[in-house]
Amino acid sequence: MPNTHKCKLVVLIAEKALEDKLAQDVMRLGAHGYTVADVRGRGSHGDRNGTWDADRSIRMEILCDVKTAVTITTHVEKAYFLHYAMVAFVADVGVLRPQKFSG
Amino acid sequence: MDAIALFFVLGFVARLARSDLKLPAQLYEALSIYLLLAIGLKGGMELAKQAPMEVLPQALAVIALGVVIPLIAFPILYKLGRLDRFNAAAIAGHYGSVSVVTFAVAVDYLAARNLPYEAYLPLFLVLLEMPGIAIGVLLARLGGQWREIRWGTLLHEIFLGKSMVLLAGGLLIGWAAGPKGLEPLEPFFFDLFKGALCLFLLEMGLVAAAQAGALRSSGVFLAVFAIGMPIVSAVLGAVLGTAIGLSAGGTLLLATLAASASYIAAPAAMRIAIPEANPGLSITAALVITFPFNLLIGIPLYHRIVGLIHGS
Numbered sequence: 001m002p003n004t005h006k007c008k009l010v011v012l013i014a015e016k017a018l019e020d021k022l023a024q025d026v027m028r029l030g031a032h033g034y035t036v037a038d039v040r041g042r043g044s045h046g047d048r049n050g051t052w053d054a055d056r057s058i059r060m061e062i063l064c065d066v067k068t069a070v071t072i073t074t075h076v077e078k079a080y081f082l083h084y085a086m087v088a089f090v091a092d093v094g095v096l097r098p099q100k101f102s103g
Numbered sequence: 104m105d106a107i108a109l110f111f112v113l114g115f116v117a118r119l120a121r122s123d124l125k126l127p128a129q130l131y132e133a134l135s136i137y138l139l140l141a142i143g144l145k146g147g148m149e150l151a152k153q154a155p156m157e158v159l160p161q162a163l164a165v166i167a168l169g170v171v172i173p174l175i176a177f178p179i180l181y182k183l184g185r186l187d188r189f190n191a192a193a194i195a196g197h198y199g200s201v202s203v204v205t206f207a208v209a210v211d212y213l214a215a216r217n218l219p220y221e222a223y224l225p226l227f228l229v230l231l232e233m234p235g236i237a238i239g240v241l242l243a244r245l246g247g248q249w250r251e252i253r254w255g256t257l258l259h260e261i262f263l264g265k266s267m268v269l270l271a272g273g274l275l276i277g278w279a280a281g282p283k284g285l286e287p288l289e290p291f292f293f294d295l296f297k298g299a300l301c302l303f304l305l306e307m308g309l310v311a312a313a314q315a316g317a318l319r320s321s322g323v324f325l326a327v328f329a330i331g332m333p334i335v336s337a338v339l340g341a342v343l344g345t346a347i348g349l350s351a352g353g354t355l356l357l358a359t360l361a362a363s364a365s366y367i368a369a370p371a372a373m374r375i376a377i378p379e380a381n382p383g384l385s386i387t388a389a390l391v392i393t394f395p396f397n398l399l400i401g402i403p404l405y406h407r408i409v410g411l412i413h414g415s
Contacts, residue, residue, distance in 0.1 A: 017374040038128075054370045054386055055310075056128075083378035 004094030007101050008069035009061060012076060013039065014086040016056035022076070026060070029075055030068040032101055035061045045085040057085070063095060065102035107211055108398050110301040114308020115395070119315070126306045134303045135367070139203060139266055141292040141299075143273020144285060146225025150274065151281045153223055161347045165227045168343055168361060169234035172336050173199030177242050179332070184324045186384075189243050193373045193380035194325075196239015197389045198332055200365035201231045203266065204307065205397045207300050209359040212402050213352045220352030224360075229270050231360055233261050236369055240376045252376075260372040267368065304398075311395060317387045325384060329392035333362035337405045341412045351413045358405045363397055364389035 012022060019036060026034055039059045040048055048057045062072065069090050080086050095101060117124045150158070173195040180191035206228050213220050237257070244252050261267065277285060285292075318326065340361030344354030366389040374382055 015374065017371060021375070053367065054374070054382055055313075 001094055004096060005098035007063050007093055007095040007098060008066055009063055009091045009093045010069050010072050010088070011091070012060040012062075012086065012088050013041075014058060014060070014080065015084055016053065016058050018080065018084060018086070019058050019060075022060055025075060025079070026062050026072055029071045031062045031064050031072065033062075043085065043087070048085070063093070063101040068102070105208075105212065105215060107208060107297065107301050107304055111304040111308040111311075111395065111398055114305040114310075115312045116308075118309045118312030124309065126302070126309065130302070131306050134299055134306070135266075136269060137292075137299050138207065138296070138303060139269035140273040141296050142203060142207060142225050142228065143270045143275075144277040144288070144292055146223055146228070147274040147277020148280070148282050148285050149222035149277075150226055151278045158223065158226065161349075162226065162230055164343055164347050165230050165357070166234055168339060168357075169199055169231045170238055172339065172361060173235050173238040173242065175335065176328075176332055180328065184328060187379075188246055189377050189379035190381055190384055192239050192241075192243035192245075193377045193382075194328075194385045194388055195242060196236050196373055196377075197366070197369045197385045198336065198364045198393075199231075199235020199238055200233075200369040201228060201235075201360050202363035202365055202389075202394060202397075203228060203270070203367070204300070204303060205363035205394065205402075206356065206360055207296075208304075208398055209356055209402050211297065211300070212406075213355065218352040218355075220350055220356055224353060224356045225270070225274060227357060227360060229267070229274060232267060232270070232365070232368055235365065236261050236372045236376075239369070239373065243377045243380070257372070257376050260375060264368050264371060307390075307394065311391050314383075314387060314391050317383050318391060321384055321387045325388050326392055329364075329388040330396050333364070333393055333397060333401055334404070337362035337401070337408060338412075341405065341409045344409070345413045351409055354413050355402075355406055355409045358409055359397065359402055362393075362401055362405060364393045366390040366394065 014022060016038070023034065023036070037059050039057050041057065042048065048055055064072070073088055073090060076086065076088055176195035176198045177191055180186045180194055181188060184191065186194070240252060240257055337358040340358035341354055344357035349357060366386060370382055370386055373380060373385065
C-alpha cells in the first residue's frame with residue numbers, strides 16, 4: 001500500500017504475572033510504546049481461561065523497527081521462555097506515521 | 104453444613120458437570136476488593152479499642168508462627184516428598200501465608216455458634232500473610248543463589264501487593280476512624296458481607312473444580328501433604344493461641360489461619376520470585392485440596408482440637 005511504511009509488529013502472549021516486567025523491559029529495550037489486552041486460550045500450559053489471577057494471560061503488541069524487534073525477542077527468549085508460559089512472534093506490517101514507532 | 108460452604112459446593116459441582124456458569128472476571132476482582140477491605144475495616148475498628156502494649160507481644164508471636172510453618176513444611180516437601188528445592192520452597196511459602204476467605208468462613212462459623220472471639224484478629228491475618236512468602240523465597244535460594252533475590256521487587260510484591268494494601272489499608276482506616284466513624288459504612292461493608300462472601304465462594308468452587316484435573320498429575324504425596332500439613336499447623340496455632348491468652352474463639356481463628364494456605368497473594372509473588380517452581384503444584388495443593396478441606400472438614404476439626412488444647 002502506497003501510504004504505509006514497513007514496520008515490525010512484535011506480539012508477546014504471556015502470563016499476566018509478567019505484565020509489569022514486560023512493560024518495563026520493552027520500553028528499556030527501545031520500544032516507543034505498547035498495547036496490552038487480557039486474553040484467554042489454550043496451549044501447552046493447559047486451559048488458561050482467565051477466570052482468576054493465576055490463570056490470566058495477556059497479549060502485548062509492540063510496533064517497532066527491525067533492530068528493536070530483534071532486541072526484544074532475543075531478550076524475552078532468554079529471560080522468560082524457560083520458566084513462563086509465553087508465545088512470541090513477529091509480523092511485517094504497514095503503519096501510518098512511521099516516526100511514532102522507530103528511530 | 105453452613106450455607107456459605109454450600110455455595111462453594113454449588114460452584115464445584117456446576118463446573119464438574121460442565122455447566123456454562125461463569126462469573127465475570129471483573130466481579131471476582133470487585134468481590135475480592137470488597138471482602139479484603141471489609142475484613143480490614145472490621146479488624147481495625149476493634150483494634151482501636153485495644154491497648155497497643157497488650158497486642159504487641161501477641162503480634163510478635165504470630166509473626167514467629169508465620170516463619171515457623173514454612174520451615175516445617177519445607178523439609179517435609181524436600182526430603183519426604185522429594186520435590187526439587189524450588190517447588191518445595193514455593194509450596195512451603197503458600198502454606199506459611201494465609202487464606203483470607205478461609206478466615207472469613209471461620210469467623211462465620213463462630214458467629215453462627217455465638218462463640219466470642221477477639222475481633223481484632225484480622226491484624227493477625229495481615230501479619231501472617233507476609234513472612235511465609237519471604238521465607239519461601241529465602242528457602243528457594245538457599246543453594247547459594249542469594250544474589251539472585253531481587254529484594255526490591257520481592258518486598259514490593261509482599262508489602263504492596265493488592266491484597267496487602269487492601270487488608271492493611273482497611274485495618275488502618277478502621278483503626279483511625281473507630282466504631283463511630285465507621286457507622287455510616289456499616290450497611291455496605293458489614294451487613295452485606297456474608298452475601299458477597301457467598302458469591303466469592305461460588306467462584307472459588309468454579310475455579311477449584313477447573314484446576315481439579317491437575318490432581319492426577321500432582322501425585323499422592325502432595326494430596327497427603329495438603330491435608331496433613333494444615334492439621335499440623337492448626338495444632339501449632341491452637342497451642343500458640345492458648346499460650347498468648349486468646350479466647351477459645353480467637354484460638355480457633357488463629358488455628359484456622361495457621362492451617363490455611365494462600366492462593367491469591369502467594370501465587371502472584373512466587374511466580375515472579377521463584378520462576379523455576381511449577382505454579383500448578385502449589386495451586387493444586389492450596390486451592391483444590393487444602394481450601395475445601397479447611398472449609399468442609401478442617402474448621403469443625405480445629406474446633407475440637409482447640410477444645411482439647413484450650414480446655415474450654
